[in-house]
Amino acid sequence: MVQVINQSVCGGIAGRRPNATPKGVVIHNDAGSIYATAAQYVNALAVMSPTQLANGFAHYYIDRNTIARVEDTFNAAWHTANSDGNLNYVGYEVCQSMGASYADFLANEQMTFKQVAEDMKFWGMQPNRDTVRLHKEFVPTACPHRSWELHGKETNAVKDYFISQIKKYMGNQNENNSNSSNNNQNTIKGREATMFCLYQRPINSKTGKLEDNGDHWATFFCNGVNCRRLYHGDEAEVIKTVYRENNGKEIPFFGKEKWPKNAPWYKRLETVCPVVK
Incomplete structure (x- = not known):
């Protein structure tokens, strides 16, 4: 049974987004404590000072057992070190990117894709290269370092993998992954x-x-x-x-x-x- 935690422990400290619907999502790799679970992130963030929170936090922390939302998705979060990314995109941290086994990390990713799919359905948003972003598109960073190594080591290859997995959970797997200006498609077809x-x-x-x-x-x-x-x-x-x-x-x-x-x-x-x- 997946544990779902909805505790806005960050309290809107990064401010409110001007529009109810975000531009899209950013899927991160946490690169934090080696075996930190989503629940442990909730506990840690809950006692952080404003100065500590300013070092960065996302809206969600997710592992294979727990989906934890620590900030309301209508608020900003300091997760991209970029004003547009922080204000207009919802951030999802895939936990244990430094310590989980290969199989466990893949399972953590899948749980994250499920939550992203649920949120995108709620917003009436389609996953494509404009709405599904990588941290490294906003600033120079290795994030999402482990997903990058696993899914192509190239921006569009990794994004297309993310998009295909999100579409799988949204039930619209056969649509083109790319945006209207770029029809390059990965080898993902149908459900597999x-x-x-x-x-x-x-x-x-x-x-x-x-x-x-x-x-x-x-x-x-x-x-x-x-x-x-x-x-x-x-x-x-x-x-x-x-x-x-x-x-x-x-x-x-x-x-x-x-x-x-x-x-x-x-x-x-x-x-x-x-x-x-």
């Missing part, structure tokens, strides 16, 4: 990302290096942009569960028995979608 898969490939169990003659078959996740090794069985299970719930079917899995002998097809996949740490 067509290149998402789990696969196995051999590694050296002692060094962890990728070796075609390695003594251990490790499991990797491919998101259509890059591939990443999964170190714990629970990570694969969480990815399978999230994919199943989002798409109504199992994520494709290519185990060692799927690869023809003397034909390491995983290398072809990794040529297109390189392995990253």
